[in-house]
Amino acid sequence: MNHSHDLPHQEKPKPKPKPKPKAVIVGGSIAGVSCAHALIRVGWDVVVVEKSRKPPKGSPTGAGLGLDPLSQELIGTWTGRPELLHDITAPLTIDLNQAIDDEKTRKILARDENFNHSAAHWATLHDHLFSALPPEIFLWGHLFLSFSFSYDKQSVKIKAQVLDTGETTEVDGDMLVAADGCLSLIRNHFLPDVKLRYSGYCAWRGVFDFSGIEDSETIKKVRQAHPELGKCLYLDLAPGNHTVLFEIPNKRLNWIWYLNQPEPDLQGNSVTTKVRDDMIQKMYQDAEKIWHPALVQIMRETKEPFINAIYDCDPLERIVWDNVVLVGDAAHPTTPHSSRSTNMSILDAAVLGWCLEKWGSEYLTAALEEYQSIRLPVASKQVLHARRVGRIKQGLTLPDCEPFNPNTATPEECKMLPQSGLPFFGHNPLLGSSDLLLAGKR
Structure with missing residues (x-):
């Protein structure tokens, strides 16, 4: 007599799930x-x-x-x-390249109002x-x-x-x-x-935190000189140099100054270098000869600027x-x-x-x-x-x-x-x- 129909229904064994890669x-x-x-x-x-x-x-390190x-x-x-x-x-909707001459007068070289990026830290x-x-x-x-x-x-x-x-x-x-x-x-x-491959130039760079001093003379002057800060990527070009300035959230300004120089002697596994106080003071003096005073003042008031050697x-x-x-x-x-x-x-x-x-x-x-x-x-x-x-x-x-x-x-x-x-x-x-x-x- 066949009692197989009385046996409990046996489910097929489920295939084992494949381990995740x-x-x-x-x-x-x-x-x-x-x-x-x-x-x-x-x-x-x-x-x-x-x-x-x-x-x-x-972390205050890292840049814009x-x-x-x-x-x-x-x-x-x-x-x-x-x-x-x-x-x-x-x-960052505007990409603006300007020439700056010995009189610190600026002239627009190229302006793109459809840049359509955003700035972040x-x-x-x-x-x-x-x-x-x-x-x-x-x-x-x-x-x-x-x-x-x-x-x-x-x-x-x-x-x-x-x-x-x-x-x-x-x-x-x-x-x-x-x-x-x-x-x-x-x-x-x-x-x-x-x-x-060393590019032939390095960058001084820093992030200037102006929270709590939004009404200071420094900020008034930099906004006067750069009226579209907050939506514009400003690039000033002088022979053999150029700077970048733009605003990033939480009341900070990101600045970079590229200058031609021989390849620095970098220590360890890094392309940035710690700088001595005398190097910073010389940077301020050199900046005054080339850049708009409002930008130089931002450089002077930035804590711990550093040098980034530019490689690709x-x-x-x-x-x-x-x-x-x-x-x-x-x-x-x-x-x-x-x-x-x-x-x-x-x-x-x-x-x-x-x-x-x-x-x-x-x-x-x-x-x-x-x-x-x-x-x-x-x-x-x-x-x-x-x-x-x-x-x-x-x-x-x-x-x-x-x-x-x-x-x-x-x-x-x-x-x-x-x-x-x-x-x-x-x-x-x-x-x-x-x-x-x-x-x-x-």
């Missing part, structure tokens, strides 16, 4: 936290290894930056709080991105030492030193994302002969090896003249996320090859354009034109000055921004 991101700067957002959104587990002992929240419209939209989709980004940025933007991530994914105070592939190249293991204890620890993942900056050790592993790198031939991928300044160190460093980092992260989602983790090689094919040609052209613009603004030689003199420049010569001359300004070849934003919203 895991990425190890080396570097917790804006490129690193952007990648964390983009990868978590497309189903990856993420660990961020960062040598700083804590997030840079509230310009975010383009696509970066702003991407950040809004990652955090889900675009209104908060609006609160920590200020409009580096540390504030970092905090905005960091705060929207799960805090447990960060390994703070971990100094990256080295990495190795598994025998089948399917996984990667990184070694890091825990700075507080001196111990060495290991982290495994399916993919290594090198977001370790322009002096990237991971890039150096694959491309030991690639060196940063010839475009790389590749930014992907097996399951290792370069992003941000590790992939394309650039001079700052096209406001690209942060924007390129954010776009790298978005494109990487889009490619990983499109191909799935089982086709990781194809995903990373597509990421490289999209980002490498665009970033390479933008790096070379920023280099050229920097040399023009500094009056340095170029093979195809005479050194630029802002006081005698023709309208034709001034066409290179606005940032809108950047290749791919405002659009992204091979990938519509709507694709990236849809990927970001999932």
